[in-house]
Amino acid sequence: MSIDYQSLAVRGVQALSPYQPGKPIDELARELGLDPADIIKLASNENPLGPSEKALAAAREALSELCLYPDGNGFDLKQALAARFGVDMSQITLGNGSNDVLEVITRCFADVESEVVFSQYAFAVYPLVTQAIGAKGVPVPAKDWGHDLDAMAAAVTDRTKLVFVANPNNPTGTVHNAEAILAFLERIPERVVVVLDEAYCEYLQGEGYADGVELLSRFPNLIVCRTFSKAWGLAALRVGYSISSPEIADILNRVRQPFNVDTIALAAATAVLEDEAYVQRSRKVNVSGMAQLEAGFGELGLSFIPSAGNFIAVDVGDDAMGVYQSLLEQGVIVRPIAGYGMPRHLRVSIGLERENAKLLKALSNALGLSGQGA
Numbered sequence: 001m002s003i004d005y006q007s008l009a010v011r012g013v014q015a016l017s018p019y020q021p022g023k024p025i026d027e028l029a030r031e032l033g034l035d036p037a038d039i040i041k042l043a044s045n046e047n048p049l050g051p052s053e054k055a056l057a058a059a060r061e062a063l064s065e066l067c068l069y070p071d072g073n074g075f076d077l078k079q080a081l082a083a084r085f086g087v088d089m090s091q092i093t094l095g096n097g098s099n100d101v102l103e104v105i106t107r108c109f110a111d112v113e114s115e116v117v118f119s120q121y122a123f124a125v126y127p128l129v130t131q132a133i134g135a136k137g138v139p140v141p142a143k144d145w146g147h148d149l150d151a152m153a154a155a156v157t158d159r160t161k162l163v164f165v166a167n168p169n170n171p172t173g174t175v176h177n178a179e180a181i182l183a184f185l186e187r188i189p190e191r192v193v194v195v196l197d198e199a200y201c202e203y204l205q206g207e208g209y210a211d212g213v214e215l216l217s218r219f220p221n222l223i224v225c226r227t228f229s230k231a232w233g234l235a236a237l238r239v240g241y242s243i244s245s246p247e248i249a250d251i252l253n254r255v256r257q258p259f260n261v262d263t264i265a266l267a268a269a270t271a272v273l274e275d276e277a278y279v280q281r282s283r284k285v286n287v288s289g290m291a292q293l294e295a296g297f298g299e300l301g302l303s304f305i306p307s308a309g310n311f312i313a314v315d316v317g318d319d320a321m322g323v324y325q326s327l328l329e330q331g332v333i334v335r336p337i338a339g340y341g342m343p344r345h346l347r348v349s350i351g352l353e354r355e356n357a358k359l360l361k362a363l364s365n366a367l368g369l370s371g372q373g374a
């Protein structure tokens with residue numbers, strides 16, 4: 001008699017569907033017999049500029065240390081981050097991507113007795129890690145695609161251990177200003193840990209946006225998570241971090257794997273922090289690419305959700321999967337987000353000018369709009 005291993009997995013895991021990443025370029029090339037060079041990927045909010053030269057040089061130099069374990073304390077990177085943000089090194093927790101930090105936080109503060117609050121349409125990792133540890137996820141209906149912060153505060157119960165807020169949120173691109181975040185934090189009891197996920201904070205332009213790090217001294221229950229995967233252009237290396245009170249960092253440090261960030265990642269991330277020109281270029285390309293896509297969607301008669309991130313969710317109608325498939329066949333990879341409960345939208349990462357143009361052309365073809373002029 002064979003064993004049903006499904007039934008051996010803990011309950012949360014049995015019912016779990018894996019995170020669906022964007023389709024890799026090589027996979028599409030294999031599937032459709034296309035030349036990888038003819039394919040563009042606007043599916044994972046990656047930086048279209050390619051990596052920073054400074055990061056690349058540091059990564060190359062670090063190769064000579066491959067036989068040694070990494071610095072498990074990440075001293076150089078923590079020191080650079082602490083200097084940049086005016087915090088103490090003891091407040092920083094490094095992760096294998098901020099994904100890793102999000103998971104460690106959940107495992108540290110929630111268990112099968114707990115409730116974890118997050119928004120409808122919020123980043124998929126929050127419900128995923130919540131369910132994996134057997135805690136109860138409490139999704140709160142969104143308002144205008146964004147987090148309904150009042151409703152989220154109201155959803156906190158005696159069992160709530162953790163609240164996740166993505167600001168800006170992925171995949172909707174919605175964002176709350178400093179005032180709204182402050183008012184929200186004031187409503188959350190101090191015994192509830194609030195995770196402010198600021199994976200896209202570097203793209204925020206102008207005044208009035210919340211900076212989680214500035215709020216840490218007022219809210220000891222706050223954890224701010226950030227990443228090197230987006231504006232810093234190091235998605236492949238998997239480096240992220242949180243900034244919190246030293247007490248919370250000490251707790252996270254007990255659970256994280258001792259060598260969760262590798263030597264090359266540490267070196268490249270430390271180096272890229274000195275490449276201010278790179279992150280400024282990232283911002284600039286994002287602003288112009290966002291304008292290009294918004295204008296292009298407008299010409300195609302498509303509505304979209306205004307985004308503060310490096311991506312935009314566009315409503316392509318009832319047959320979003322058909323449009324997605326047609327885009328694939330034209331060598332353009334974007335991200336379907338039906339899994340987020342957004343079956344009419346596709347999420348498009350902001351690319352270089354020619355990539356955005358290719359996407360718009362392919363989208364026009366997919367929608368059967370070509371030849372209509374404009």
Ligand SMILES: *Cc1c(COP(=O)(O)O)cnc(C)c1O
Binds near residue numbers: 123197238240
């Ligand atoms: C991309 C993203 C992350 C970061 O992922 P990494 O693991 O650091 O690559 C975290 N939160 C949100 C909302 C994201 O979109």
